[in-house]
Amino acid sequence: MAEEVKLFGMWASSYNLRIELALKLKGMPYEYIEEDLSNKSNVLLQLNSVHEKIPVLVHNGKPIMESLVILEYIDETWKNNPLLPQDPYERATARFWAKFIDEKIQPTARNVNLAEGKEQEEAVEECCQQLKRLENELKGKSFFGSDTVGYLDIAALVIAFWFEVVREVVGLELVTEERFPILCKWIGKLQNIDAVNECAAVNECRPPKEEHFNNIRTRFEAAKADSK
Ligand SMILES: N[C@@H](CCC(=O)N[C@@H](CS)C(=O)NCC(=O)O)C(=O)O
Incomplete structure (x- = not known):
C-alpha cells in the first residue's frame, strides 16, 4: 500500500521546520498543507482538537501531534538515517x-x-x-x-x-x-x-x-x- 503522509504546518514556524527537516532527512515524500493560524481550518481543529496547533503529521489517516513526539514517530516508522542515538x-x-x-x-x-x-x-x-x-x-x-x-x-x-x-x-x-x-x-x-x-x-x-x-x-x- 502506498503511504500517505501529510503535514499541516505554517511556513515561519520552527516547530513545523523540525518536521519538514526530519522528513527530508528520511527521504520521505509528503504533502504539505499551509495553515493560516489566524483562521485555522476545520480539518486542523479536528485533527488537533486538544491544542489546536500546528504541526500535525497525518500518516495513512492517523494524526500525530507535538513536534518532538512527531520526530520520534518519524524515526520509529522510517528506520533509514536514524535520528535518535541507538544507545x-x-x-x-x-x-x-x-x-x-x-x-x-x-x-x-x-x-x-x-x-x-x-x-x-x-x-x-x-x-x-x-x-x-x-x-x-x-x-x-x-x-x-x-x-x-x-x-x-x-x-x-x-x-x-x-x-x-x-x-x-x-x-x-x-x-x-x-x-x-x-x-x-x-x-x-x-x-x-x-x-x-x-x-x-x-x-x-x-x-x-x-x-x-x-x-x-x-x-x-x-x-x-x-x-x-
Ligand atoms: N509544543 C508544540 C508547539 C507548537 C506551536 O506552538 N505551534 C504554533 C505555531 S509556531 C501554533 O500552532 N500556534 C497557533 C495557536 O497557538 O493558536 C509543538 O512542539 O508542536
Whole structure:
C-alpha cells in the first residue's frame, strides 16, 4: 500500500521546520498543507482538537501531534538515517535536552524577545546560562548527533534561527563567538549553504530570511500590544 503522509504546518514556524527537516532527512515524500493560524481550518481543529496547533503529521489517516513526539514517530516508522542515538542512555540524554529546549530555553527566549528594561536584562542573563548548559552538550562533537544531524540538532534548530532573530529583530548582540564559540560553530556548519550533506536539507527548509524576520516583527508587536 502506498503511504500517505501529510503535514499541516505554517511556513515561519520552527516547530513545523523540525518536521519538514526530519522528513527530508528520511527521504520521505509528503504533502504539505499551509495553515493560516489566524483562521485555522476545520480539518486542523479536528485533527488537533486538544491544542489546536500546528504541526500535525497525518500518516495513512492517523494524526500525530507535538513536534518532538512527531520526530520520534518519524524515526520509529522510517528506520533509514536514524535520528535518535541507538544507545538507550544517549537516547534518554537527547530527549532530556530536547525537553530542556522546549520547556526552559524557549520561555526564557520569549522573555528576551518581549520583555523590556530590567526584566529583559534578567531574561538575557538566564538565557545565557541555559545556552551554556546546552553548549556543553556539544563539546568535542560536530553535531549533537555526533557526526551527523540527529534528533537533538533538529530540536535545537529553533535556537540556531533564534540567534539571528535576536540580533536582527530584537537588536541584541546576545550570542557572540566569544560567548558561545561551540554553538556558533555548530550554527555555521548547519547553515553552510554549499553543503551537500544533511545540512543542505536544513537550508532547503529554512524560510526566506527577510520574510521570516518581518513575520516575527509583526508577531512580536502583536504580542507586546496584547500584554499591555
Ligand atoms: N509544543 C508544540 C508547539 C507548537 C506551536 O506552538 N505551534 C504554533 C505555531 S509556531 C501554533 O500552532 N500556534 C497557533 C495557536 O497557538 O493558536 C509543538 O512542539 O508542536
